[in-house]
Amino acid sequence: xxxxxxLDWNDFLQRYWQKRxxxxxxxxxNFIDPISPDELAGLALENEVDSRLVSHxxxxxxxxxxxxxxxxxxxxxxxxxxxxxxxxxHEPSAALMRPFRHIPDWRMDxxxxxxxxxxxxxxxxxxxxDVFIIQGTGRRRWRVGEKVVMxxxxxxxxxxxxxxxxxxxxxxxxxxxxxxIPPGFPHEGYxxxxxxxxxxxxxxPNGRELVSGFADYVLAxxxxxxxxxxxxxxxxxxxxxxxxxxLDNLRKMMLELVEKPEDFQGWFGEFISQSxxxxxxxxxxxxxxxxxxxxxxxxxEILQRLGGLRVLRVGDRCYVNGEVIDTEYLQAAxxxxxxxxxxxxxxxxxxxxxxxLAMLSVLINSGYWxxxx
Ligand code: SIN
Ligand code: CO
Numbered sequence: 288x289x290x291x292x293x294l295d296w297n298d299f300l301q302r303y304w305q306k307r308x309x310x311x312x313x314x315x316x317n318f319i320d321p322i323s324p325d326e327l328a329g330l331a332l333e334n335e336v337d338s339r340l341v342s343h344x345x346x347x348x349x350x351x352x353x354x355x356x357x358x359x360x361x362x363x364x365x366x367x368x369x370x371x372x373x374x375x376x377h378e379p380s381a382a383l384m385r386p387f388r389h390i391p392d393w394r395m396d397x398x399x400x401x402x403x404x405x406x407x408x409x410x411x412x413x414x415x416x417d418v419f420i421i422q423g424t425g426r427r428r429w430r431v432g433e434k435v436v437m438x439x440x441x442x443x444x445x446x447x448x449x450x451x452x453x454x455x456x457x458x459x460x461x462x463x464x465x466x467x468i469p470p471g472f473p474h475e476g477y478x479x480x481x482x483x484x485x486x487x488x489x490x491x492p493n494g495r496e497l498v499s500g501f502a503d504y505v506l507a508x509x510x511x512x513x514x515x516x517x518x519x520x521x522x523x524x525x526x527x528x529x530x531x532x533x534l535d536n537l538r539k540m541m542l543e544l545v546e547k548p549e550d551f552q553g554w555f556g557e558f559i560s561q562s563x564x565x566x567x568x569x570x571x572x573x574x575x576x577x578x579x580x581x582x583x584x585x586x587x588e589i590l591q592r593l594g595g596l597r598v599l600r601v602g603d604r605c606y607v608n609g610e611v612i613d614t615e616y617l618q619a620a621x622x623x624x625x626x627x628x629x630x631x632x633x634x635x636x637x638x639x640x641x642x643x644l645a646m647l648s649v650l651i652n653s654g655y656w657x658x659x660x
Pocket of ligand 1 (some may be wrong): 400410
């Protein structure tokens with residue numbers, strides 16, 4: 288399904304993105320759910336799929352983690368089933384993320400889908416990331432409070448909540464309504480009837496993740512072999528002191544590594560093109576021969592990108608799931624980066640080159656792209 292989002296993106300980015308929460312009534316007109324509650328429940332039976340059930344009864348919160356074997360024990364109120372990264376497992380649901388590509392792909396994370404019965408929700412809480420929550424079937428009341436410093440507590444070891452808050456948004460959402468919530472604004476959703484909610488989540492690395500990711504890259508490539516040296520050393524009063532100028536030199540050594548554009552870009556491309564959730568990889572068996580791929584694409588067959596696969600470009604280089612695509616055919620690499628479905632025509636002259644075709648065969652035989660139908 289081709290979801291059309293009715294939104295002035297320039298205005299949204301200027302006024303709301305990372306600044307204020309906003310309710311976008313009827314963001315999607317005539318919204319049709321890409322998945323049914325039964326299909327969602329089915330996904331949460333699978334080993335590879337990350338899911339949880341959150342319920343509450345008289346102020347006592349319970350959390351259990353999937354895979355689930357059955358749902359027979361659940362009553363008719365006060366629980367919610369939340370399934371992470373559904374875009375990896377269910378192609379029609381992944382289509383719901385496309386209209387949000389006005390925010391760059393590298394900032395996007397995954398699609399979480401929840402099914403809640405009346406009274407169901409995860410309680411008042413904060414998230415670290417931006418989120419667009421789309422109302423699917425059913426109605427749910429969403430409240431959002433002002434961003435203020437709030438103490439978090441755990442009514443259950445796997446649940447982080449905040450105290451009740453005054454609402455700056457308090458509305459019943461109906462199918463097709465979207466609420467955008469920037470990081471740090473407290474919010475809670477309570478179902479009024481059986482309801483599906485779709486959360487498009489974003490990612491924003493913190494300094495710790497960047498430093499640790501870059502350190503892994505430095506180690507793997509054995510960069511930074513130059514050692515500290517001090518040929519100008521002079522005698523000092525205090526043998527136990529480290530001088531500011533020495534700290535400066537040490538800092539420079541570290542910055543030198545980060546400041547090499549080749550290394551920094553190469554690292555970031557690899558780092559950020561890795562998915563935070565498992566991919567539904569199914570390499571074709573038997574693998575395709577390069578010649579077959581050529582024939583299929585030339586005869587009009589279409590390549591589909593695997594749901595959740597991250598394909599990103601930094602300068603002239605494209606990165607797929609943590610690895611660089613090594614090719615000089617920039618137009619073809621750009622077509623793979625920009626589009627979720629790719630035709631032979633989009634790949635152009637690159638298809639005639641055996642080395643490009645060999646690279647494409649590796650991507651297809653890894654299960655990263657597959658022929659539609
Ligand atoms: C949900 O309950 O569907 C979304 C949970 C959240 O607020 O992040
Ligand atoms: Co939240």
